[in-house]
Amino acid sequence: DHPEVIAILWFAIPSESGDEVLLGHINRGCLRANGRYLRWNNGVSVEAINNIANVTTMMHWVVEPIPAREGMPPLPAPTVLHLPAAMLLNVAMRLIQYVWPNDDVDGPLIDHGEFFFFGRSVFRLRNELAMRLGAIMDVSDLVMCLRTGVARLTPLLVNLPRNQETLVIVVVIAGTPAHAELRYPDVHAE
Structure with missing residues (x-):
């Protein structure tokens, strides 16, 4: 709802399995978890995807409701x-x-x-x-x-x-x- 705040413009893309989503950013990247190969780099980053072959399981996210x-x-x-x-x-x-x-x-x-x-x-x-x-x-x-x-x-x-x-x-x-x-x-x- 706030196009002037680019940092929060994410949208959910259903994965092939339908159990997870990719979190896409308006700048054509997806949220990616880090840490599988370099344990010290355990944050998240945005990785550009040119085609579906670039999508890895490190980009799959599960959306769960958080109770109050x-x-x-x-x-x-x-x-x-x-x-x-x-x-x-x-x-x-x-x-x-x-x-x-x-x-x-x-x-x-x-x-x-x-x-x-x-x-x-x-x-x-x-x-x-x-x-x-x-x-x-x-x-x-x-x-x-x-x-x-x-x-x-x-x-x-x-x-x-x-x-x-x-x-x-x-x-x-x-x-x-x-x-x-x-x-x-x-x-x-x-």
Whole structure:
């Protein structure tokens, strides 16, 4: 639903067996698991496929529903980032834009702003947002969300990607109606 965000434009292609899918990207590549031959290279990559002969079993994926869990899971542990070292190591710096519904009847309906953020730590990002918003509540009551699908909010629970694309965050506060609508995946469910 967001053609301006190329990183998330994937589509499912049924495999020959019908039990798995290939995850195709709009740039004519498929998601491929790594690690079969080089055990140290155990991530994923996008591999271009010119014809069906290029498809390997390392490109087959199973799609399973993930049930919701009660409450927000803990965020990944904070990462330490020393600014001069980060600049030397070319750590990703990205523009963060945020919107925050304001409950103050005398103020604007929505507060918004932007800032540059170094690194990938979602834990550090939440603390930075709380500081910039002057949040008087417990920082753990602040939930960062991304807009997906048709106006649906999805909580940001993992560290940021390695790219430098601008990230637009909708801030939701625990105990609000918007917070009650959020769903969290239970990735450890059986």
